[in-house]
Amino acid sequence: MAFLFGKMNVEEKIMAKVKLPVQKNQKITATIADLTYEGMGVAKVEGYPLFVQAALPGEEVVLHVLKTNKNYGFAKVVEWITKSPARVEGNGNAYTQTGIAPLQHLAYAEQLKFKRKLVVDLLKKAHLEDLEVAPTLGMSEPLHYRNKAQVPVRMVDGKLATGFFRKGSHKFVALKDFLIQDQRIDEVLQVCCEILQKHGISAYDEEKHQGTLRHLMVRRGYYSNEVLVVLVTRSAKLKDAQQIAQEIIATCPDVVGVLQNINSAKTNVILGEITQNLAGKNEIIDELNGLKFKISAQSFYQVNPIQTEKLYNLAIAQAGLSGQETVIDAYCGIGTISLNLAKHAKKVYGVEIVEQAIEDAKQNAKLNGLANLEFEVGNAEDWMATWQKQGIKPDVIVVDPPRKGLTESLITSATQMQPQKIVYVSCNPATLVRDLQSFMEKGYHVSAPLQPVDQFPQTAHVETVVLMSRVDK
Ligand code: SAH
Numbered sequence: 001m002a003f004l005f006g007k008m009n010v011e012e013k014i015m016a017k018v019k020l021p022v023q024k025n026q027k028i029t030a031t032i033a034d035l036t037y038e039g040m041g042v043a044k045v046e047g048y049p050l051f052v053q054a055a056l057p058g059e060e061v062v063l064h065v066l067k068t069n070k071n072y073g074f075a076k077v078v079e080w081i082t083k084s085p086a087r088v089e090g091n092g093n094a095y096t097q098t099g100i101a102p103l104q105h106l107a108y109a110e111q112l113k114f115k116r117k118l119v120v121d122l123l124k125k126a127h128l129e130d131l132e133v134a135p136t137l138g139m140s141e142p143l144h145y146r147n148k149a150q151v152p153v154r155m156v157d158g159k160l161a162t163g164f165f166r167k168g169s170h171k172f173v174a175l176k177d178f179l180i181q182d183q184r185i186d187e188v189l190q191v192c193c194e195i196l197q198k199h200g201i202s203a204y205d206e207e208k209h210q211g212t213l214r215h216l217m218v219r220r221g222y223y224s225n226e227v228l229v230v231l232v233t234r235s236a237k238l239k240d241a242q243q244i245a246q247e248i249i250a251t252c253p254d255v256v257g258v259l260q261n262i263n264s265a266k267t268n269v270i271l272g273e274i275t276q277n278l279a280g281k282n283e284i285i286d287e288l289n290g291l292k293f294k295i296s297a298q299s300f301y302q303v304n305p306i307q308t309e310k311l312y313n314l315a316i317a318q319a320g321l322s323g324q325e326t327v328i329d330a331y332c333g334i335g336t337i338s339l340n341l342a343k344h345a346k347k348v349y350g351v352e353i354v355e356q357a358i359e360d361a362k363q364n365a366k367l368n369g370l371a372n373l374e375f376e377v378g379n380a381e382d383w384m385a386t387w388q389k390q391g392i393k394p395d396v397i398v399v400d401p402p403r404k405g406l407t408e409s410l411i412t413s414a415t416q417m418q419p420q421k422i423v424y425v426s427c428n429p430a431t432l433v434r435d436l437q438s439f440m441e442k443g444y445h446v447s448a449p450l451q452p453v454d455q456f457p458q459t460a461h462v463e464t465v466v467l468m469s470r471v472d473k
Contacts, residue, residue, distance in 0.1 A: 021046040023065065028075075030050070032058065035114060040102075051073070053096060056087055059087075063077060098165060101180055113135075115452050119432075119433075123433055123450075126433050137452065147222055147286070148219045149216070150216075151175075153215060159193075160197045170206060180457065184225075187252075188227055196213060199244055200239065201238070217261070224287065227256065228284045229258045231260050232262075233262055242278060245278035256280050258280060259276065259297055260275070282297070288336055291339050294334075294364055295334070296356075299356070307455045315337065316341060319345075323346065326393060327347070328387065329341060329350045330383075330397065334357050334360040335361030335362075337425070338361065348374075349394070384410050387413075393417060398423045402427070403428040404428075405428060420469060420470055421469055423468075424466040425463070
């Protein structure tokens with residue numbers, strides 16, 4: 001026993017001493033009190049939270065406790081005693097279980113309220129409850145919006161099947177209708193499977209690290225309707241590769257290019273480093289607000305084109321440009337926001353850490369005949385400091401950072417350049433609220449209601465645009 005105890009980790013030792021209000025495998029009746037930021041239901045048992053997939057606030061449920069940690073546990077619903085009026089039935093559990101659409105069981109109007117509340121609650125926690133939050137800007141048809149799919153392929157009953165993994169596991173769930181993807185993408189995926197099947201291509205077997213086809217990636221231009229197909233394979237060898245590519249194009253005339261990406265690593269990362277052309281073009285062209293963008297297999301490109309236009313238009317309107325301004329676009333990707341800003345400003349500087357993205361950004365500027373942009377490869381933080389030293393005086397700074405948000409040093413350099421306005425486009429309200437506090441300490445105030453925008457309907461993600469202005473001294 002002493003030996004066993006010695007092998008326990010700290011958490012288990014504490015658990016052995018503290019009796020929790022629920023035990024693993026116990027069945028209990030509870031009422032769901034809230035939703036987490038990930039969209040899980042929360043039931044509290046004597047103050048101890050249990051996280052429950054697919055359960056909604058107000059629902060009375062019979063729970064089976066799956067796992068208990070020191071401060072929280074997980075449970076699943078075995079029976080609904082009452083259901084929420086906000087529940088949407090009929091799409092099936094797979095979408096919730098796989099994490100494709102973890103909020104699909106919640107009515108869309110309620111999803112929009114939930115996303116606004118996430119922002120409101122975070123502001124309250126930071127004692128910023130005075131800041132106003134506008135209602136979430138949603139979509140009129142919040143399904144089939146994704147312009148990009150990356151789906152695993154596995155062998156099911158001897159056939160190639162597309163699907164998804166269950167959240168937190170490697171259990172494959174076969175699926176053909178992905179609910180939130182452009183439906184033409186779903187069709188092209190099935191055509192690809194049939195053709196690959198006909199040529200006897202096997203699917204990847206993760207456990208044995210054998211088999212050929214790992215993933216299919218498909219991108220589709222919302223306005224151009226051009227489709228790009230990427231076959232992600234375990235090794236360079238793909239039997240009948242050219243013929244397969246030709247057949248895909250012959251069956252789907254909207255496919256403008258078929259590529260092969262090789263990923264031989266034992267990894268969850270989808271794409272490997274080498275991509276080769278099997279037929280047609282290496283990229284598609286799509287439009288946003290009438291501007292053309294070249295999108296290659298690996299480019300970062302917003303996945304919801306309809307909402308992206310709304311998001312960018314909002315950011316541009318908040319920047320309040322007259323044509324005379326100098327603007328910095330930090331975290332610019334392939335220059336989508338930069339080019340939109342450049343139409344309304346004198347000069348735009350963009351910075352982005354991925355070299356290929358900056359190559360694309362420069363080409364995109366040319367493609368649209370815009371000459372008032374300068375793009376730099378590197379860390380936004382370093383470039384902000386460099387521009388500051390060079391004496392560049394931006395009127396507006398736009399930032400669109402990844403989930404981890406901004407650094408103190410970037411905020412310091414940005415505010416020392418004293419732009420009149422800062423527009424913050426955020427994909428993570430938690431880091432947004434943290435960063436707003438820092439801007440406020442450095443002479444800026446939030447000068448319009450925070451605007452959540454629903455870029456990812458049926459999921460728990462929320463994008464927010466915030467306008468800040470310099471406090472006049
Ligand atoms: N504004 C673009 C991209 C936003 S996504 C658009 O709307 O399409 C965030 C971008 O920040 C990504 O392209 C990522 O490569 C880039 N990035 C991440 N860390 C960075 C850093 N430290 N410095 C500069 N760019 C960074």
